[in-house]
Amino acid sequence: MSSTKNRADHRSVTSAVNKRRFLTRMVTVLIGGMILDGYVLGIIGPVSGTMAEDLQLTAFWQGVIAAAALVGILIGSPIGGWAADKFGRKPIFMFDIGLFAIASGLQFFIDSPVLLVVVRLLMGIAIGTEYAVGWPLMAEFSPAHLRGRLMAAMGIAWYGGFMIAFLTGHLLNEYTDLSWNFILGTSTFIAIVIFLARLGLPESPRWLWSVGRKDEARALAARYLPDDALDDVQHEDVRKGSFGMLFSKEYWRSTLFISGFWFCAVTPYFAIATFADSVLNQYGLAGGLAGGVGLSAVALAGVVxxxxxxxKIGRRALTVPPQWLCAVVLAVIGLWAGAPAIIVLILFLVFSFFNAGYNTLTNVYPGEVLPTEIRGIGTGFAAAVSRVGAGIGTFLLPISMENLGAGPTMLMAAGVAFVGAALSQWLAPETKGKSLTEAAAGYAH
Known part of the structure; x- marks a missing residue:
């Protein structure tokens, strides 16, 4: 009897160790995807001058090139989410990193603006697809007590990738004779490593269960998921998901919340962060800590x-109050025309810190508040809506600053933040500690 018990205990310990190792691997490759996304967007800045000169880019082509990745994300997010729900997480998970590696590799051979636009478009599609499948996968494999933290870590990874890329690009551009093509192409090496690391990873047991492949789901859940997750998987419904379900009586609130919250969170952020120096210059501030470097560093601190x-304190406390605070901060900046420069700087830094904090929740909520059969398409749809907001903010801010001035522009940004705060006050759920089945049932019952 003692020998049998010892063998059972040994198997239990071995199983727990293997599950921890698997979770570490899964988290690493998902975080790697976010690092790569940030890297791709950050690496182009340090070489943009050399690239523009070499390709003789006009202002039109510079604008098209800048927009290409955004358009790609708009395409890739909803299509990738739909495909992940229909065909499974695993094939799309591998497809997007494969597309990423191929498109990144093409950067070594760019010799025209047209090819650069095509490559940036393809990389945007891959990024959008990664958003739509990566966050649902992280939600579906994470233990309930760690799910929020692990999904928030993906936000840290994005900022880390962006900063690593900016530093790498600057050093290679300044201190080596490498071409801008090669510097852009360094993302290929990261993509290949991540692609190889993803080989052999399993399908999501939750997705298998949702499409009726219950035996496979049970086997994989027993092997890879926490012990309490199998019971939760078996409580999920077996039904076919569709885009229309996002707007059904059960889930329209979830869709409205994650899309509207994400839109209102990123619209003022992208506008202010993209034009940080020019915005602050209107208030007599520019360069160094007062510019994008300071705002980015404070934003990273907010994510951490x-x-x-x-x-510890839950999702809602980190979502609702900070949005009201940021709305008030932007309104003060807009209304207080004669504010001392140091006060304006402090207010912008406060906005950057808290906005980045609740922006992190835009990564967390979509994977939690929708059921498995529409988790991918819902995340992809919300990501696409958010990119529309990013594009609107980035496009309109310089026009508004020039024609209306800084005050009215900041008041419009404050208005967007107020809408996001009111929406979250109404609809933001508390999902801390809940299983995915419980979290996704929040509005449905």
Whole structure:
């Protein structure tokens, strides 16, 4: 009897160790995808001058090239989410990193603006697809008590990738004779490593269960998921998902919340962060800490603080109050025309810190508040809506600053933040500690 018990205990310990190792691997490759996304968007900045000169880019082509990745994300997010729900997480998971590696490799051979636009478009499609499948996968494999923190870590990874790319690009551009093509193409090496690391990863047991492949789901859940997750998987419905379900009586609130919240969170952020120096210059501030470097560093700190607190104080406390605060901060900046420069700087830094904090929740909520059969398409749809907001903010801010001035422009940004705060006050659920089945049932019952 003792020998049998010892063998059972040994198997239990071995199983727990294997599950931890698997979770570490899964988290690493998902975070790697976010690092790569940030890297791709960050690496182009340091070489943009050399690239524009070499390709003799006009202002038109510079604008098209900048927009190409955004258009790609708009395409890739909803289509990738639909495909992940229909065909499974695993094939789309491998497809997007494969597309990423191929498109990135093409950067070594760019010799025209047209090819650069095509490559950036393809990379945007891959990024959008990664958003739509990566966050649902992280949600579906994470233990309930760690899910928020692990999904928030993907936000840290994005900022980390962007900063690594900017530093790498600057050093290679300044201190080596490498071409701008090669510097852009360095993302290929990261993509290949991540592609190889993803080989052999399993399909999501939750997706298998949702399409009726119950025996496969049970086997994989027993092997890879936490012990309490199998029971939760078996509580999920077996039904076919569709785009229309996002707007059904059960889920329209979830769709409205994740899409509207994400839109209102990123619209002022992208506008202010993209034109940080020119915005602050209107207030007599420019360069150094007062520019994009300072705002980015403070934003990263906001993401890290959210990562540390999300499983302690919950989602809603990190979502609702910070949005009201940022709305008020932007309104003060807009209304206080004669504010001292140091006060304006402090207010912008406060906005950057708290906005980045609740922006982290835009990565967390979509994977939690929708059921498995529409988790991919819902995340993809919300990501696409958010990119529309990013594009609107980035496009309109310089026009508004020039024609209306800084004050009215900041008041419009404050208005967007107020809408996001009111929407979240109404609809933001508390999902801390809940299983995915419980979290996704929040509005449905």
């Amino acid at each position: 603080v959210t990562f540390l607190l999300i499983e």
